[in-house]
Amino acid sequence: MNGDDQRLMQRIEKHRRRLGKVRESVVVLAHGGGGKAMRDLIDDLVVGELGGEGLVVDEDQARFSLGALAAHGDRLAFTTDTYVVTPLFFPGGDIGKLAVNGTVNDLAVSGAKPLYLSCGLVLEEGLPIETLRRVLRSMKLAADEAGVQIVTGDTKVVPRGKADQLFINTSGVGVIPKGVEVHAQGLRPDDCVLVNGYLGDHGAAILVARGELKLESDIATDSAPLNGMIAELVKAVEVRAMRDVTRGGLAAVLNELALSSEVGMVVDASALPVRREVAGLTELLGLDPVHLANEGKVVVVVPAKDVEPALRIMRAHRYGQESALIARCRAESPGIVTLDTGFGGERILEMLVGEPLPRIC
Amino acid sequence: MCLGIPGQVVEISDREKKLGIVDISGVKRQVNLACVAQGEDLSPLLGQWVLVHVGFAMNVIDPEEAARTIELLRELGEAQAELESMQKSGARP
């Protein structure tokens, strides 16, 4: 091999090792085929946009040192959730932000410190590459804000029509600090129920963003990582139970907690934080804010003595300014959540049977 | 049986089809104003409150009648308060 040949081979080898770039403008089946195109997609988009020090590309799994994990606490928390939403982008967020914050919050409500996330992507053939890039960028931003690393992932492409644009699965690992005991069965009579702000924002934002109802409003999703606020809470006060408020809304969470702990619960209707626009939307469509989804709200149950300090911590936090004491537990009518209407009457607060649908009557 | 909600007419969007934009505490929707239009000119509706049902404004809310009802409710409340205070003072030795 003469010198020229060698230089040529070196150039070729260098080129082969260069990070791949996606040249197509949309996702094609080859991007999931396991060959060069898939490599390019992973290099360019997944590593390029999500990459951080933790992301392992050369191996099929992320590896952690047990010793490093144990420094945070004495139990692992592990969770998974899959995100499907139409439209992909909506005021205040997108599917990527939901996928990170949702899993972060699922870990955080156990009292855990969320550390690592995985990212599984199901892409529909024809999805614009730019759309995917935007979503992944948003995931990276959300992960950075929450202080978690995306360390492993997977990509599949399905033929057009076999999926709706883009589905994301994220699993997460966190560590629960020693001594933190938060359980759904932990509620006792006279415990107090707090929530960190406006109810129903996410559900309302999506209803409007879908466009079917031809409504206009400024309502944005409340998607947010709550691990920071929760970490401060569990350090300072005795937290009996925590649950993030997602699909099914506040009503579902309270009913689940009341049933798990076999306590009754009385909600003060006048104390429920509801944004003016969300109140208007729900009146118009015959819905109830307590049935609409949130993506950045947590229900926190504390003993009565800890209400004041807990509210102080929550309100001082960016994602808890509108925190409120909304309900009290009681021994009476176990498993049943009732609402004090403020009118002197009391009624049962049920879970919604299906999806919230607009009513005429 | 029929969900209806007060909203304020903030814009006339289509004179010919009698459509306008109604604001319901910050949420906007185009509604049909045919049932509340008095004649061809829709502009007098601007700023008025209407009852919206399934995307149609069904009647204009009469502010004077509303005030009268509220006044009546208030009087009842006051009469009750008076009664209670009378009972209280009467019970005193």
Add this chain to the structure above:
Amino acid sequence: MKYVDEFRNPKGGKGILADIERLVAKTGRTAKNPLKVMEICGGHTHAIFKFGLQSMLPEALELVHGPGCPVCVLPVGRVDDALSLAVRPNVIFASFGDAIRVPGSKGSLLEAKAEGADVRTVYSPSDALELARQNPNQKVIFFGLGFETTVPSTALTVLEAARDGVDNFLVFSNHITIVPTLRALLDSDGLHLDGFVGPGHVSMVIGVRPYDFVAAEYKKPFVVSGFEPLDVLQSVRMLLAQIVDGRATVENQYRRLVKDDGNRVALEAIQEVFEPRATFEWRGLGSIEHSGLQLRAAYARFDAEAHFKVPSVSVPDPGVCECGDVLKGAIKPWECKVFGTACTPETPIGACMVSSEGACAAHYNYGRLNPSSRLRTVS
């Protein structure tokens, strides 16, 4: 929210409640032999439960929840007909959200959708017309539901379709009217009602005069009422005042919205597009003459029933269901054998459990606590 919050102020309720108590005492009625007042409209039922009003009223006054929920009274046969339309090829079936879960004998629209029917939820008939414009090669069938409040919106939409030549827009009309139904109710045996809280939003269309017969012929007090809790309480108080005075007249508590003659434009639109059917079947109440509306011959080209053959088989209500008696106020929902066990909002057997405004569903969702205690004190 303007015109809402003022009528929801809990402070305002105290005076009226005290008055109600005084008036009820004057009638000499007791919990064993209570005054029975029917709110006809499901919207009132909803407000009564949402704000827990019943639990604040004296025991000698009972609110009976009437038939005024158009979704609840839709008979099984009509739901089956709707399904038969929805599953046709090249059809988009547009419905209000309320009707999507109502069970027919072969499932609901929601299930038909899961199996591939193109069922869309719309907020307004005008949105259904918009769908028709966007999909000129498909038939868009709008599921017309509701009393006189909703009929004008369907009528105006049909008129617009006619004007713009949107010929792929069709209406499957299940619209119903309140007056024939009220008369049928008043004529039925075993009805013991002392007065009516009248439907506010129907009345803003038809006015208050059509109810005159209730006072004149049947000697029952009738008060057209708004939907906020203070409206309802005030209306109950006005009814009681009539009962105490031995009067029976039609009064209007909802003056801010209801004019004596109703809304002319709305009435003309109904008149232009619709005509009464000879008879229409109601869940729980059977067939009632002239209580249903169909499109007039001049608008037959927008009538889904003129385009497609629907099975129109009348399917009897489930045998265990006592909705009819619930609607007449003869029994309370919790007195039905299957209430809250076999029949729940998730698995409704009868009409009254279907929509959240149905008497049984309202009791299940909002009232399970109070009725049981009430039941114990009564029996």
